[in-house]
Amino acid sequence: MPRTTNSQSRSRPDIADALAEAIFAGEHAPGEFLPREIDLCEAFAVSRSTVRSALQVLVAAGMIIRISGQGSRVQPLEKWHLLDPRVSHWLARFAHPNPVIQREIFAFRVAVEPFVARLAAENATAVDLLAIETAWQGMIRALEHDDLRFEGKTHDQYDVEFHEAIFNASHNLVWAQISHVLKPAIALLVERSNQSADRLQDSMDRHRRVMEAIRLRQPAEAAQAALAVLERTGQDLGLEGLSRQLPNIETNFDSSTTLPHNDSSQTQEG
Incomplete structure (x- = not known):
């Protein structure tokens, strides 16, 4: 994998933010699975460990659940930690179309x-x-x-x-x-x-x-x-x-x- 410069790193989107935006917009509805890790790696041009770290942020926010052998499934809205500061921030940024x-x-x-x-x-x-x-x-x-x-x-x-x-x-x-x-x-x-x-x-x-x-x-x-x-x-x-x-x-x-x-x-x- 080619070495990533600081400027390239700064230009990349925050993967957790990008996935949260897609979930809030309804692109991945509750009960549906997010794209596979390997597909996310390709889409964001990052390593699997980076994708897993981003997915863990969403797990901690209550927005997804990781199911062994199946993938990452979006949780029902009542499971989301809406009082978590990061989730509340996502609400303001991404919930407009929902x-x-x-x-x-x-x-x-x-x-x-x-x-x-x-x-x-x-x-x-x-x-x-x-x-x-x-x-x-x-x-x-x-x-x-x-x-x-x-x-x-x-x-x-x-x-x-x-x-x-x-x-x-x-x-x-x-x-x-x-x-x-x-x-x-x-x-x-x-x-x-x-x-x-x-x-x-x-x-x-x-x-x-x-x-x-x-x-x-x-x-x-x-x-x-x-x-x-x-x-x-x-x-x-x-x-x-x-x-x-x-x-x-x-x-x-x-x-x-x-x-x-x-x-x-x-x-x-x-």
């Missing part, structure tokens, strides 16, 4: 985020409220620019930071940690759902309602407002079936709707 994964992420958010918003309304400190408002203001300011960017960040990045700040404001260690590992997955749905200017403005009104309910220490209202944000997301993603199942959602959030302001004691830390 409607099943998008639906599963959305269903998880529907189940979790209203509860987390309720906790945030009960436990948010002044620092938390500032982080939520800063992210919301970033989204608003980004909308004022054609490229949807403000101070070096995109509208979508501020959107993700908004949701992450709410998870942190719950002051529950588990939810805060989950927000970090799910950040790429949330970013996937944010990017897919934020499409037109009209939809973005409607989304901003709904996000504002979440922010205000948390600031005013209104747990029930915060949960309802979080559901309304997800209803908009579901509509934009074409997941109307799930959206229609969301309970007791107010859908008429227009920019003229305001909530009464609380006194200063409600925004103090503690």
Whole structure:
């Protein structure tokens, strides 16, 4: 085998990444076998040991199982370690064409985020409220620019930071940690759902309602407002079936709707 230079090595794709992309795209469905090791060696122009190392990465991620004498079979989605940082990163990069994964992420958010918003309304400190408002203001300011960017960040990045700040404001260690590992997955749905200017403005009104309910220490209202944000997301993603199942959602959030302001004691830390 010819000696590989550093430049040649750097130009080669990451085999685990390439196989993960193919799996997320549905090219290798659960229950199907990946190409044989020898075929992967030829396709990527690498040694068998290199291919085996890449396959082991996917085994550790729960995405494939190695069967002696048969090959590498793609595992069912429920076996994947979606909270593994590398798998979560793959979600953000490669799950765009996979409607099943998008639906599963959305269903998880529907189940979790209203509860987390309720906790945030009960436990948010002044620092938390500032982080939520800063992210919301970033989204608003980004909308004022054609490229949807403000101070070096995109509208979508501020959107993700908004949701992450709410998870942190719950002051529950588990939810805060989950927000970090799910950040790429949330970013996937944010990017897919934020499409037109009209939809973005409607989304901003709904996000504002979440922010205000948390600031005013209104747990029930915060949960309802979080559901309304997800209803908009579901509509934009074409997941109307799930959206229609969301309970007791107010859908008429227009920019003229305001909530009464609380006194200063409600925004103090503690």
